Amino acid sequence: MLRYALKRLLQGLVTVWFIATATFFAMHAVPGDPLSNEKATTAQIRQNLLAKYGLDRPWYTQYGIYLRNMSQGDFGISFTQQNRSVNDIIRQHFPVSATLGILSIVFAGIGGVLWGALTALYRNRLPDVVIMFLVILGISVPSFVFAALGQLGLVQLNEIVGRTVLPVAGWGSVAHMLVPALVLGLGTMAFLTRLMRSSMLEVLNADYIRTARSKGLPSTRIFLKHELRNASLPVVTVLGPAIATITTGGFVVELVFAIPGLGRYFVQAVQQLDYTVIMGTTVFYGAFLVLMVIVVDIVYGFIDPRVRLE
Amino acid sequence: MTATSAPRAVDFEPVRVDRVHARLTRPSLSYWQDAWLRLERNRRAFYSMYLIVGLLAFTVAGPWLWPIDPADQDLDQVSEPPGADRTVRVIDAYAPWAGASLAQAERLDAPLALAEPPTTQAVRLVWKPIAGAHGYHVYRNIFAPDPRYGLGLPVGAIESAVVVFFEDRLDLAPRRYWYAVVALDADGNEHGPAISTEARVERVITPYQAVQRGLVAAEADARLGATLELPLHPLGTDYLGRDMLARLMHGARVSLFIGLVAPALYVLLGIFYGSVAGFLAGRTDQLLMRFADFVVALPFLLFMILFKIAFGIGPGESGIFPMLVALVLLGWPTTARLVRGQILQIREEGYIGASRLLGASTSYLVLRHMIPNTLGVVLVTLTFAVPSAIFTEAFLSFIGMGVAPPTPSWGSMCNEGIKTMLSHPHELIFPALFISLTVLAFNLLGDGLRDALDARMRSRE
Numbered sequence: 001m002l003r004y005a006l007k008r009l010l011q012g013l014v015t016v017w018f019i020a021t022a023t024f025f026a027m028h029a030v031p032g033d034p035l036s037n038e039k040a041t042t043a044q045i046r047q048n049l050l051a052k053y054g055l056d057r058p059w060y061t062q063y064g065i066y067l068r069n070m071s072q073g074d075f076g077i078s079f080t081q082q083n084r085s086v087n088d089i090i091r092q093h094f095p096v097s098a099t100l101g102i103l104s105i106v107f108a109g110i111g112g113v114l115w116g117a118l119t120a121l122y123r124n125r126l127p128d129v130v131i132m133f134l135v136i137l138g139i140s141v142p143s144f145v146f147a148a149l150g151q152l153g154l155v156q157l158n159e160i161v162g163r164t165v166l167p168v169a170g171w172g173s174v175a176h177m178l179v180p181a182l183v184l185g186l187g188t189m190a191f192l193t194r195l196m197r198s199s200m201l202e203v204l205n206a207d208y209i210r211t212a213r214s215k216g217l218p219s220t221r222i223f224l225k226h227e228l229r230n231a232s233l234p235v236v237t238v239l240g241p242a243i244a245t246i247t248t249g250g251f252v253v254e255l256v257f258a259i260p261g262l263g264r265y266f267v268q269a270v271q272q273l274d275y276t277v278i279m280g281t282t283v284f285y286g287a288f289l290v291l292m293v294i295v296v297d298i299v300y301g302f303i304d305p306r307v308r309l310e
Numbered sequence: 311m312t313a314t315s316a317p318r319a320v321d322f323e324p325v326r327v328d329r330v331h332a333r334l335t336r337p338s339l340s341y342w343q344d345a346w347l348r349l350e351r352n353r354r355a356f357y358s359m360y361l362i363v364g365l366l367a368f369t370v371a372g373p374w375l376w377p378i379d380p381a382d383q384d385l386d387q388v389s390e391p392p393g394a395d396r397t398v399r400v401i402d403a404y405a406p407w408a409g410a411s412l413a414q415a416e417r418l419d420a421p422l423a424l425a426e427p428p429t430t431q432a433v434r435l436v437w438k439p440i441a442g443a444h445g446y447h448v449y450r451n452i453f454a455p456d457p458r459y460g461l462g463l464p465v466g467a468i469e470s471a472v473v474v475f476f477e478d479r480l481d482l483a484p485r486r487y488w489y490a491v492v493a494l495d496a497d498g499n500e501h502g503p504a505i506s507t508e509a510r511v512e513r514v515i516t517p518y519q520a521v522q523r524g525l526v527a528a529e530a531d532a533r534l535g536a537t538l539e540l541p542l543h544p545l546g547t548d549y550l551g552r553d554m555l556a557r558l559m560h561g562a563r564v565s566l567f568i569g570l571v572a573p574a575l576y577v578l579l580g581i582f583y584g585s586v587a588g589f590l591a592g593r594t595d596q597l598l599m600r601f602a603d604f605v606v607a608l609p610f611l612l613f614m615i616l617f618k619i620a621f622g623i624g625p626g627e628s629g630i631f632p633m634l635v636a637l638v639l640l641g642w643p644t645t646a647r648l649v650r651g652q653i654l655q656i657r658e659e660g661y662i663g664a665s666r667l668l669g670a671s672t673s674y675l676v677l678r679h680m681i682p683n684t685l686g687v688v689l690v691t692l693t694f695a696v697p698s699a700i701f702t703e704a705f706l707s708f709i710g711m712g713v714a715p716p717t718p719s720w721g722s723m724c725n726e727g728i729k730t731m732l733s734h735p736h737e738l739i740f741p742a743l744f745i746s747l748t749v750l751a752f753n754l755l756g757d758g759l760r761d762a763l764d765a766r767m768r769s770r771e
Binding site: 015018019022023026027029030136137139140141142143144145148152155244251252255256266267270271273278281282285286289290293 | 604616617621711731732
């Protein structure tokens with residue numbers, strides 16, 4: 001168990017190194033340099049600045065410096081925001097994105113499991129047809145449309161009630177989080193519902209369910225203890241990739257709802273070509289996602305004894 | 311050895327060829343014929359196919375049937391929803407207005423009135439002097455004034471008590487406006503309640519403009535007071551007065567090009583990579599797949615953005631090519647893994663051994679047996695890759711990293727539409743609808759194909 005975890009972590013470390021390297025070379029291929037946008041610099045100042053940031057050195061030296069700094073957890077200083085290090089930006093804005101992400105994973109997970117179970121129980125009857133239609137809709141509509149509709153809905157809601165029930169944009173309280181998290185989780189919820197439905201259909205036909213029924217167990221107990229628990233196993237396996245989808249999907253939701261998360265900062269950094277922020281955020285997100293996948297895999301080993309971790 | 315133990319020719323009875331041992335009651339079907347039949351029975355998947363063909367026709371043939379330049383601006387019809395009134399009245403060129411005197415204003419029936427019928431050329435307001443006012447502020451709003459939300463756009467500030475009229479010529483659209491006037495105290499602060507009135511602005515045009523816009527051949531043809539028809543925009547216009555239908559058609563080119571070509575390319579690359587890895591097996595396979603795992607671990611959208619920056623967009627380029635390259639570079643591992651798994655499985659099949667015994671070469675085995683047998687799974691992956699590529703394009707265009715303006719794409723149109731979704735919802739609804747319909751069609755088709763092609767999935771539903 002421990003050996004497996006260590007091995008996976010080691011592999012993850014190599015993956016993170018690969019991500020960092022790919023990021024470095026991708027940014028190196030960008031035409032121009034971080035200072036080419038700066039105005040009113042003489043050639044001498046430019047040269048001094050390049051020397052200060054080590055940009056006048058050959059790429060392998062730069063790569064070495066870059067890797068050393070990264071391994072010490074130092075992502076450098078932002079090029080466009082005064083006196084802010086990338087670490088500060090991450091420390092300040094990642095918790096916001098993470099809170100939003102966790103909440104939407106919770107929404108998506110609970111919703112997906114419940115809707116999926118419901119559709120399987122009412123297979124080919126009205127609730128199944130209606131929910132599966134909504135699921136197809138959820139998979140086919142882009143997240144920014146949901147975000148826009150969600151915001152529109154909030155405006156209407158506040159209009160009808162006559163006061164601000166839930167704020168339309170911004171960040172700060174639980175009321176700010178609910179709708180953005182729901183919007184963010186919708187796509188994943190639709191995907192999980194589909195998965196849960198097919199897994200539940202399989203479980204419903206399993207022998208142990210027939211046994212449980214013939215033993216005379218009450219149907220609520222069968223549903224909760226036998227069906228729901230066994231059927232939601234596959235949902236856990238896809239949670240790793242789902243976290244990745246939700247974190248990047250957060251960009252759009254953060255933009256539309258004006259939430260000060262890391263995603264919004266990343267988009268901003270890209271538009272301003274803020275090299276260190278782009279590189280730092282990419283590597284940070286990459287490492288985070290790798291870690292999440294490993295955690296999910298290990299957790300899965302605990303939940304499902306049939307999976308042996310080695 | 312006795313003669314009786316050895317079989318003799320007379321012991322055997324020749325089998326008569328005309329004797330029927332078993333008869334196929336149905337014609338034998340190849341894998342693909344069978345799959346086609348299954349797909350045909352799946353109504354949803356089949357309608358989706360029609361929808362996809364329709365979308366392609368819309369993209370390819372549309373611009374011939376509707377030859378409007380998507381970059382052309384119709385400044386008389388900005389942000390018009392579909393089916394909007396297109397009539398325009400011809401009036402004389404603008405003449406300055408002298409305003410109204412205090413005496414005239416005192417005789418008004420309402421506290422705030424329109425001096426003349428409001429037109430897009432000018433809206434002329436007159437109001438009863440408010441006692442104790444040292445000046446006035448004039449506001450224009452597109453909603454009925456509501457004290458909670460303020461009075462709207464400040465269009466005028468008057469620092470005199472005797473000027474009780476105002477002429478608004480600021481970017482008038484043919485719609486309802488609400489004007490509000492607030493009195494100012496001696497310090498110039500707003501004081502007292504606002505008086506307001508509603509104005510239904512009529513669209514007008516001067517003969518000179520009518521000739522310029524191509525509505526009439528010569529100024530003499532545009533009689534004063536006559537009504538003309540402005541050009542038709544079936545799906546309305548966007549915030550710059552560009553034809554939505556033409557933009558959707560041209561935008562479809564970008565979205566569908568990315569959506570179809572990128573997956574096709576990376577699936578091909580994946581087939582190649584995966585079959586090489588699967589066939590070589592052993593250490594090479596391990597190494598190749600390790601690399602594929604790395605690429606999968608890259609945060610997809612972040613790297614799409616990185617690559618988009620890295621490949622750069624030169625002046626005059628629309629940025630479709632960098633997006634394509636980035637998608638291909640990041641997309642292939644999924645297919646590669648799938649194909650490799652299939653190949654590893656097929657390698658062990660009996661018919662491969664048999665073929666090898668008959669002297670088949672490696673390349674023959676790969677091309678004749680292995681790749682065709684993975685095609686079903688690959689086709690399903692391809693169909694599901696299309697929606698994700700379309701989503702990626704839309705996402706990038708939405709955050710402003712996609713195609714560069716003025717090239718339209720459905721994603722960038724959504725991005726523009728979302729800013730005005732409250733007042734002009736059609737600018738968001740149409741592109742969003744097209745994205746959703748396309749993605750929906752490919753998803754349903756993918757479901758149908760999977761049911762038809764993937765034998766393992768057949769038992770489920």
